[in-house]
Amino acid sequence: VDPALIRNFSIIAHIDHGKSTLADRILDVTGALTAREQVAQFLDKMEIERERGITVKAQTVRLDYKALNGVTYRLHLIDTPGHVDFHYEVSRSLQACEGALLVVDASQGVEAQTLANVYLAIENNLEVIPVLNKIDLPSADPDRTRREIEDVIGLDCNGIVQASAKTGLGIRDILEEIVARVPAPKGDADAAPRALIFDSWYDSYRGAVIMVRVVDGVLRKGQKVRLMATGRDYELVEMGVFAPHPTPITSLGPGEVGFLVANIKSVVDTKIGDTVTDAVHPATVPLPGFKDVKPMVFAGVFPTDSGQYEDLRDALSKLNMNDASFVFEPDTSEALGFGFRCGFLGLLHMEIIQERLEREYNLDLITTAPSVAFHVYMTDGSMRRIENPAKMPPTQSMDRIEEPIYRVMIHVPSGYVGAVLALCQERRGEQKSLQYASADRVIITYDLPLGEVLFDFHDKLKSVSRGYASMDYELVGYRADDLVKLDMLVNGEPLDALSVIVHREKAYTRGRDLAVKLKDIVPRQQYEVAIQAALGTKVIARTTVRALRKDVTAKCYGGDISRKRKLLEKQKEGKKRMKMVGSVEIPQEAFLAILKLD
Numbered sequence: 001v002d003p004a005l006i007r008n009f010s011i012i013a014h015i016d017h018g019k020s021t022l023a024d025r026i027l028d029v030t031g032a033l034t035a036r037e038q039v040a041q042f043l044d045k046m047e048i049e050r051e052r053g054i055t056v057k058a059q060t061v062r063l064d065y066k067a068l069n070g071v072t073y074r075l076h077l078i079d080t081p082g083h084v085d086f087h088y089e090v091s092r093s094l095q096a097c098e099g100a101l102l103v104v105d106a107s108q109g110v111e112a113q114t115l116a117n118v119y120l121a122i123e124n125n126l127e128v129i130p131v132l133n134k135i136d137l138p139s140a141d142p143d144r145t146r147r148e149i150e151d152v153i154g155l156d157c158n159g160i161v162q163a164s165a166k167t168g169l170g171i172r173d174i175l176e177e178i179v180a181r182v183p184a185p186k187g188d189a190d191a192a193p194r195a196l197i198f199d200s201w202y203d204s205y206r207g208a209v210i211m212v213r214v215v216d217g218v219l220r221k222g223q224k225v226r227l228m229a230t231g232r233d234y235e236l237v238e239m240g241v242f243a244p245h246p247t248p249i250t251s252l253g254p255g256e257v258g259f260l261v262a263n264i265k266s267v268v269d270t271k272i273g274d275t276v277t278d279a280v281h282p283a284t285v286p287l288p289g290f291k292d293v294k295p296m297v298f299a300g301v302f303p304t305d306s307g308q309y310e311d312l313r314d315a316l317s318k319l320n321m322n323d324a325s326f327v328f329e330p331d332t333s334e335a336l337g338f339g340f341r342c343g344f345l346g347l348l349h350m351e352i353i354q355e356r357l358e359r360e361y362n363l364d365l366i367t368t369a370p371s372v373a374f375h376v377y378m379t380d381g382s383m384r385r386i387e388n389p390a391k392m393p394p395t396q397s398m399d400r401i402e403e404p405i406y407r408v409m410i411h412v413p414s415g416y417v418g419a420v421l422a423l424c425q426e427r428r429g430e431q432k433s434l435q436y437a438s439a440d441r442v443i444i445t446y447d448l449p450l451g452e453v454l455f456d457f458h459d460k461l462k463s464v465s466r467g468y469a470s471m472d473y474e475l476v477g478y479r480a481d482d483l484v485k486l487d488m489l490v491n492g493e494p495l496d497a498l499s500v501i502v503h504r505e506k507a508y509t510r511g512r513d514l515a516v517k518l519k520d521i522v523p524r525q526q527y528e529v530a531i532q533a534a535l536g537t538k539v540i541a542r543t544t545v546r547a548l549r550k551d552v553t554a555k556c557y558g559g560d561i562s563r564k565r566k567l568l569e570k571q572k573e574g575k576k577r578m579k580m581v582g583s584v585e586i587p588q589e590a591f592l593a594i595l596k597l598d
């Protein structure tokens with residue numbers, strides 16, 4: 001196809017503003033799907049995505065659109081995920097495009113991720129086309145929303161398309177705007193081929209499949225290609241596009257987008273951001289790649305049944321083949337046995353992986369409280385990255401502990417500013433700015449420790465603002481604070497799975513809460529059990545599980561024999577899941593309960 005007729009674009013939006021619904025309508029209008037296939041949200045493939053209504057893996061389709069001028073254009077719609085945990089996927093999808101549709105819910109207006117996504121699009125020099133969505137809603141206020149887009153983002157909204165992805169209104173207008181305004185790709189068809197890898201996944205029949213956007217030259221089926229980062233050569237055995245179903249093709253020219261199969265065993269070899277070139281006449285300079293992403297949230301993942309350890313390892317390896325952004329390594333815990341320490345991009349990412357492990361691989365898991373990675377400076381001047389509170393070096397060997405700091409941008413109606421400021425202060429935030437975006441909308445910027453943002457910050461923010469506040473965040477650096485390791489002890493033995501790093505001022509409340517919870521969960525023994533919260537050797541809270549007074553099984557004797565047998569069987573079942581901590585037996589459920597609280 002003539003590159004002049006190609007349009008590559010993404011849809012960007014704040015979460016729930018209707019990006020996936022709009023993508024579906026575009027598929028309808030271009031006739032890409034038969035009526036039977038028009039199930040809602042074709043692009044959200046995985047079951048979990050459909051249930052949660054979020055897009056995790058970017059998915060790209062080729063569509064042919066006959067415009068009002070009679071010319072048929074080839075559109076590549078590159079889907080992007082909406083959640084902040086997956087920012088890096090948005091960014092790399094945008095690098096494969098020349099334009100972006102900015103979808104704004106006309107009943108909600110500009111929100112934090114609207115702005116964050118627009119910045120990403122502008123950084124990538126994309127033509128941004130704003131669209132007002134959901135104008136079918138009685139609460140839609142297109143005039144106000146248009147003013148917000150002009151004032152806050154600075155985009156010209158003359159002739160802005162008013163659409164409803166629900167009713168199908170305005171979809172053709174959007175396609176006409178894309179054809180008219182998104183620049184055609186520029187590229188040299190005769191140059192040595194250079195194609196950008198912007199996604200890859202594992203297919204059990206084909207091995208690694210890579211999604212590319214060709215910049216220069218032509219890739220052909222059967223060609224010997226080289227991945228420039230690793231320098232390895234492969235034969236292109238299969239090429240295809242999603243139209244929207246996988247469709248084989250024999251070549252991809254400048255500006256085109258499609259997938260490649262080349263007998264690559266693992267996605268680990270297909271570095272996202274790498275350049276595919278010809279093996280015999282390679283390009284000399286690779287395309288500019290992407291920033292590396294690092295996991296920010298860490299947690300121990302343990303099978304509740306130790307017999308499932310190998311299954312868990314297999315499952316993690318398989319998931320990792322598709323998602324190289326999470327990491328894992330073997331870990332052991334006194335309390336939970338053998339498992340893995342895993343690193344994730346954020347909490348949502350962690351929940352998704354955990355859910356997939358349980359659902360798709362039938363595993364029963366315990367996940368420890370998530371932690372951030374600390375930079376620990378030792379008295380000898382060296383620095384260690386600590387991702388597991390249980391592995392913190394002894395206090396006297398440390399000079400200081402630094403924690404990751406996020407710059408958090410919060411959009412909120414002016415009436416809730418006070419409540420939001422109070423929340424940020426309580427979370428050890430440092431205010432950076434406070435601006436009025438319009439008469440009644442405020443943008444508040446804070447630097448907050450990631451550990452304080454991770455847990456229930458978003459929920460709290462929503463509740464203090466009655467659901468009106470939205471937020472976005474990015475890592476800005478590391479900062480030292482008075483951080484301490486809080487241990488929980490049972491009769492003097494630490495429960496490593498429950499250790500956390502907290503600010504000294506919060507250690508007392510946290511320790512007391514945990515001690516009280518544990519007291520209710522640890523079963524009574526023949527003797528008294530002390531439960532303590534400690535900072536190093538200093539105990540800061542204590543509760544006591546009193547000794548049993550009488551034999552609980554006594555009442556069974558002489559009773560109904562089948563009831564007794566049932567009880568014994570239940571005890572045996574329970575035994576398997578008991579963990580010895582010093583001389584005290586603690587059911588695994590206790591850890592589960594503690595880790596679920598919070």
Ligand code: GTP
Nearest residue numbers: 016017018019020021053054055082134164165166
């Ligand atoms: P993520 O994929 O999670 O980023 O969300 P999204 O931006 O793709 O939003 P999605 O398409 O899932 O739409 C969110 C909700 O808004 C869904 O319940 C849609 O049915 C609804 N919705 C989308 N477009 C319209 C519209 O034009 N009008 C109305 N009334 N509802 C819409």
